[in-house]
Each structure stands twice: as structure tokens, then as C-alpha cells.
Amino acid sequence: MAAEEDRQVLLYSYWRSSSAYRVRIALNLKGIDYRQSHVHLVKDGGEQNQPGYRDINPLGLVPALVHNGQTIVQSMAIIEYLEEVFTDKPLMPAGAVARARVRSIAQSICSEIQPLNNLAVLNFLKNRMQQAGPEVKAWYTHWIDRGFTAVETWLAAAPGDPFCHGESPGLADCFLVPQVYNAERFGCELGAFPRICEVAARCRSLAAFVQAAPENQADAPGAAN
Numbered sequence: 001m002a003a004e005e006d007r008q009v010l011l012y013s014y015w016r017s018s019s020a021y022r023v024r025i026a027l028n029l030k031g032i033d034y035r036q037s038h039v040h041l042v043k044d045g046g047e048q049n050q051p052g053y054r055d056i057n058p059l060g061l062v063p064a065l066v067h068n069g070q071t072i073v074q075s076m077a078i079i080e081y082l083e084e085v086f087t088d089k090p091l092m093p094a095g096a097v098a099r100a101r102v103r104s105i106a107q108s109i110c111s112e113i114q115p116l117n118n119l120a121v122l123n124f125l126k127n128r129m130q131q132a133g134p135e136v137k138a139w140y141t142h143w144i145d146r147g148f149t150a151v152e153t154w155l156a157a158a159p160g161d162p163f164c165h166g167e168s169p170g171l172a173d174c175f176l177v178p179q180v181y182n183a184e185r186f187g188c189e190l191g192a193f194p195r196i197c198e199v200a201a202r203c204r205s206l207a208a209f210v211q212a213a214p215e216n217q218a219d220a221p222g223a224a225n
């Protein structure tokens with residue numbers, strides 16, 4: 001039998017990582033108790049690039065989740081794992097079409113927006129490609145606008161849904177809210193995306209999202225830790 005510590009859920013996280021934020025929301029929505037190990041993505045060239053963390057995730061990215069002695073990386077894989085293992089409080093709706101819709105929204109954020117705007121990509125643009133602040137901002141905004149235009153269309157097609165899909169927050173909301181946080185952080189104009197803003201605001205009023213928010217993490221600057 002696994003030691004008690006092995007059965008606990010451990011999340012490698014950084015307060016401002018939108019990908020870790022997704023997993024924190026999912027853990028909170030599902031009511032799963034978890035501990036965090038903080039990986040500082042900026043200090044000393046980034047703890048994610050040091051050998052100790054590369055042993056956990058060779059890609060050098062957070063989040064990573066450890067449960068029952070297994071390490072899982074990639075926020076989508078982690079959340080799907082949690083959904084399969086902790087079956088209470090599902091994050092996915094019933095029905096193949098509904099599930100595909102939820103995955104389409106989440107995957108569009110996870111695969112088409114965030115990877116293009118990740119810290120390593122922005123640093124490459126600045127340092128290796130010698131791009132200045134305005135160009136980097138234009139790059140960032142372009143991928144947000146392109147992805148959010150599609151997500152807005154899907155959310156607008158179900159105007160009565162209080163969340164991304166249906167009456168309760170689920171997997172797609174775990175991806176939407178951190179991406180809105182990122183867009184706001186980089187000063188993106190979100191006026192063209194009223195459904196995204198409406199759904200995100202509703203989510204952000206819920207305890208699971210408040211507790212997962214970057215500013216409420218123990219490793220956030222100024223946190224009482």
C-alpha cells in the first residue's frame with residue numbers, strides 16, 4: 001500500500017502561471033485536497049530550468065502533478081486524469097457532442113493561444129529575435145484576438161448558458177478564466193468579447209476560482225507565507 005504522502009496530490013505551480021491556475025481551479029471545483037510546491041519561473045533564470053525540476057518535467061514547464069507516485073504533466077492531461085480518478089463533481093457534461101464542445105473550447109485556448117504567448121516564446125522574441133516591447137505586445141494581442149474571436153462565437157451560440165457550457169462551471173471554464181487573466185495582465189482590449197467577459201466574471205465570483213487566483217497564492221508577492 002502506498003504511503004500516506006504518496007496518495008496526496010502535489011501540484012508544482014507558480015502563482016502567475018495560467019496553466020497551473022487551470023489545474024488549481026479544477027482541483028478546487030472537484031473538492032480535492034492538494035499541496036503545492038512552488039517553482040519560481042523568473043528568479044535566477046527560472047527554477048523550471050534547473051536540473052531538480054527538469055527531473056520532474058523535462059519540458060521545464062509548470063504545472064506538474066504527483067499522485068500515487070506518478071508524475072503527470074500538461075494541464076489538459078492533468079485535469080482529464082483528475083476527472084477519471086476523482087469521479088465526484090464532474091467537470092465534463094454528459095453526451096459525446098457536449099463533451100466535444102467543451103474540449104474544443106478548452107483545447108483552442110490550450111493549444112492555439114497560450115503556447116504562442118508563453119514566457120519562453122516571449123523571451124525568444126525579445127532576446128533572440130531582438131523584438132522590442134511594441135512588437136512583442138502586437139504578437140501577444142494578435143494570438144489573443146484570433147483565439148478569443150472563435151471562443152466568443154461558440155459562447156455566443158449558447159447565450160443562455162451561465163458558464164462555458166451549461167449551468168455549472170466545468171473544464172472549459174478552467175481554461176477560459178486564466179486566459180482572460182493573462183489577457184488583462186498584458187493590457188489586451190477585451191471589449192469585442194462580451195460573452196467571454198460575462199462568463200469569466202461569473203466564474204471569478206465563485207470560491208473555487210477565487211482560491212485559485214494568482215493573487216491569492218502563497219508564492220504571490222506580498223502573500224503572508
Ligand SMILES: N[C@@H](CCC(=O)N[C@@H](CS)C(=O)NCC(=O)O)C(=O)O
Nearest residue numbers: 017018019061062074075118119120
Ligand atoms: N501546454 C502546457 C503549457 C505549460 C506552460 O506553458 N507553462 C508555463 C507557465 S503558464 C511555463 O512553465 N513557462 C516556463 C517557461 O516558459 O520557461 C500545459 O498546458 O501545461
